[in-house]
Amino acid sequence: MNKLYILVAEDDEEDREIMEIVFSKLTCPAKMVFVENGEQLLAHLAAYGGAFEGLILTDLNMPRLNGKQVLKSLKEDTRYKHIPVVVFSTSAWGEDVQICYRAGASTFISKPDNMEGWTDMLTNICSYWFRTALLPSQS
Numbered sequence: 001m002n003k004l005y006i007l008v009a010e011d012d013e014e015d016r017e018i019m020e021i022v023f024s025k026l027t028c029p030a031k032m033v034f035v036e037n038g039e040q041l042l043a044h045l046a047a048y049g050g051a052f053e054g055l056i057l058t059d060l061n062m063p064r065l066n067g068k069q070v071l072k073s074l075k076e077d078t079r080y081k082h083i084p085v086v087v088f089s090t091s092a093w094g095e096d097v098q099i100c101y102r103a104g105a106s107t108f109i110s111k112p113d114n115m116e117g118w119t120d121m122l123t124n125i126c127s128y129w130f131r132t133a134l135l136p137s138q139s
Contacts, residue, residue, distance in 0.1 A: 004030040004130060005054035009041040009070065011062040015111070022118045028126035030054055038065025042073060050079040055129050059111075060089030060096060068099060075104035082136040084129065088121075 006023075010016050016034050023032045035041045038058070042065070045052055056074070060067035067087050074080045084106040089096065092110045100108050112118045129135065 003053070004135070005052065006030045006032045006125070006129075007041060007044060007052070007054065007056050008032060008034050009036070009038055009056070009058040009062060009067070010034065011036050011059060015059075018115065018118050019122065022115070022122050023126075025119075026123060026126055029130050030126065037062045038067070038070040038073075041065075041070055045074075045080060052080070052083060053135065054083075055125070055135070056083055056085045057125070058085060058087055060087055060091060060100070068096075068103065071100060071103045071105055084133075084135065086125065086129075 006028075008016070008019065010019070016036075020032070020034070033044070035044050041056070041058065045056075056070075058067045058070050065073070067089070071085055071087065074083065074085060081104070085104065086107045086109060087100045087105045088109040088111050090111045097108045109121060112121050
């Protein structure tokens with residue numbers, strides 16, 4: 001099996017640091033890789049040459065390309081439309097949630113506001129996406 005990844009697009013440095021700390025304590029078969037915005041996410045993904053295996057976790061509100069724009073780009077590109085995309089945000093506005101699901105998001109999660117919440121969220125993501133679900137690259 002090739003290495004599995006969680007490609008995270010998050011512009012908030014503190015959130016990236018928290019995620020890195022929490023993830024380093026988890027037993028997960030995936031490696032977490034961070035980029036700071038949607039443009040970097042698409043550029044990083046292109047470097048895999050269409051052979052990315054794993055999950056994309058993207059913040060909804062980022063500079064340059066936001067989560068909605070990233071999701072649209074991914075789902076319109078035949079190389080990437082099969083990749084599960086989890087959108088996360090401090091916004092729980094119903095319209096944001098609906099727009100993301102209509103655009104092809106696999107999941108929409110409200111960002112936690114404390115370390116316990118981040119631990120629960122990342123534990124659940126790792127457990128579901130890398131232990132329970134079969135990713136397209138694994139089937």
